[in-house]
Amino acid sequence: MKTARALVLGAVLACGPAAVAPAPGPTAPRPDTFAIDGAALLAKDPHVARKVGRTPYTFFRYQNRAFAERVCNRWASTIPRMPLVHVHGDAHLEQYAVAEGGRGLADFDASGEGPPVIDFARFSASLALARPYDHAGTKAAIAALFRGYSRALIDARATMNEPRVVMRLRERFEPTRLEWLDRMTLLISPSDPADHEVFAQAWRGFVGEMCSLDPSLDEDFFTVKAGGKLELGIGSAHAEKFLARIEGPTSALDDDILLEAKALEPGALASCMRGVDLDATRVIETQLQMSAAPERFLGAMTIRGKPYYTHAWQVFYKELSVDDVHTAAELAELAEDVGLQLGRGHAKSKDAARVPKLRAELLETAKRVEADVVDEAFELAHEVSLAWEQYRLAL
Template identity: 25%
Template sequence: MHRYRHRLRQTAWLIAMLAGLSGCGTAIARPSAGPVPVLAQGTVSVRDQVLTDNERRRTVNPDGYARKLAKLSEAPYSFFRGTSPLFYRRLFAALPASLRAAPAVIVHGDLHLENFTALPGADGVYYGIDDFDESLPGPASIDLIRCLSSIVVAYGDDESLLGAFLDGYRQGTDGRMATASVAITKLIRKQSNATQAEMLAKRTTATRPRQMKPGDATKALTPAQQATLQAAVAAGKLGGLDGLPCEDAVQRFAGTASLDLFRFEGVFGNGGDRDRIVEIKELLPSVLAGHLGTPSDDGARYRQAVRQFQGAAASPVSDTTFGNYRMLIRYRAACKDTVSPEDVGPGDRQAFLTDLGKITGAAHTRSGRGGALATFVDAQRALLIRTAQRQGNQSLNDYKAFGASRR
């Protein structure tokens, strides 16, 4: 009965939102990161575990839920990206004590090869880390194992590639940040020339007022819904938007793990080249909360992660309670692109992974524990690699089981 009432409350909010209404309330909590008991994993199919992990969204956002399940079936890396609850249940069930005792930082929580991206900085575009939905205070080993495991899924369990990432991490803790990857250099050069006008032309019409361009990954909103969205953005008090009208907005489906979250994109301004595109994205409690503890304020822990991973030059991020949901609000940067694993040639992979390690090590070092992090990686290198190999190969096997159980 409680679960039924919970779904009714979620559905009622969606109906209210679609009617152009808004309200105030506490954010609906994400179910525990371990809804399938660890001891039962051997008797519960992978597919049933994944469906249980995503059950919260089936009635709340059925379109996003269907898109996410389809995405999980596309490729092993997509499955890895979209099944972090399963990944972490397996990890924490067998996490060695020495890795659990790693120096504490703000962990990203879902660090993988495609969560590194081009970002605007004080000295121009740089390659960094974004998307902190799962961030929480915790042992640095969590990020290392998750990212190393993504390397296994993308490139196999070649120890030289895994070691390259850890070599880079060690350098990053010492402040050695020069990047050498051809793929990263090429992307940064391209994104450094990206302009606001080009982004507006790509994503909006040239009409006055502007309209968001429709596509397979968007859903139109009514004027009443757009007005509600503008009120939510105004409540978030994102700097630079004061008084600017929302010309148009759409619901957008993007990402992999976040495909079933509510996400909106709106263009604010007066039809000129200075118009801004604003992203509004639902923020749930971290999938790691069941393992590392629940913070009192999800918006605050997200902003804390932004500060650690992106530093003082980070773009502003705001949040607001909208209905029963916490929504993140930020500008869409003109430079926003990532290097996909398949875009990195075999001869560039060592340099690419070393660079990603440098970026991660430097970000963790902003916690003030660079020396302890370096000592930890030196001492636990072999165990980190073995643990990531186990986790990555298990994800590959889970992907096969997920697809096989569908037939």
């Protein structure tokens, strides 16, 4: 683990955004609205506009910054009494993923230091939107979220049986690692030829730094076998992404590695969070601290003066869809599992002596805000749904 951390921090220092001045973020969204100018988005990017408008849930996914700002304002009077911790920043049901090496919340683009209620409220509202017809089931799932959170704070080794939804997702894994690699490689879109040398220059610097920090690696390990742009995501639909399939430890086809470089966007962090939008360190540190699966090649690079963070894809990685959840009991299982992950992640600190006090503060905070979070989850989900209905009129 020490080698992995040295590799990560060294890569950040050497290739990261230190040489890039943070761009000014956009004006913070008004706290009283989730409105989007549908006509403007449709004119700018028809594909994204239609994707956002599919369901209230996809609309909610696109609205993370506005949502987080609303949470900052809603709990403004009590946030000063909450401990600041590494928060996921965009915790919702469809951020839950399953892979060969583990399960749990993934995709840490919006992470940084902030009040834990950011994660409580976001995930709870996602539960309400996932089953809008089941008020009682949603309340039970939110209770399970807080139950898992409290269990993790009381006992850092607390676990639970694998949720039934996770077992079904594992049954849908490709039969072999090679088949998974080949299917994921099909997601790569050709990049602009003008970008090739710019990307190659950034890649050479990144590879050189990785190899210098880990003597077990060589340049052949990072030989790019396929690479280009990646057009995925809803909340991150406007963030430029590159995906490369690299050689890996041997010339065998089935031990190749998929490595993604994802642009950091200005305006990612809400006003009650700390961190620099364009600093990859905030993403890397939170991912190391909170991820429920082993992480590889977390680092940073700069392309055309813009900062990106890097990470390897987990083998057989598969994201959950709200349609994968069949019953209220299954929703509660997932919520409790996420609660355990958030509890473990929020309670970690570089200062080991601070951890016992931090656990107590987080436990008290969770107990104090739980009832409000339940009420707000339904209210925020309702407001998102109303805003989605208005947005749909422009499509």
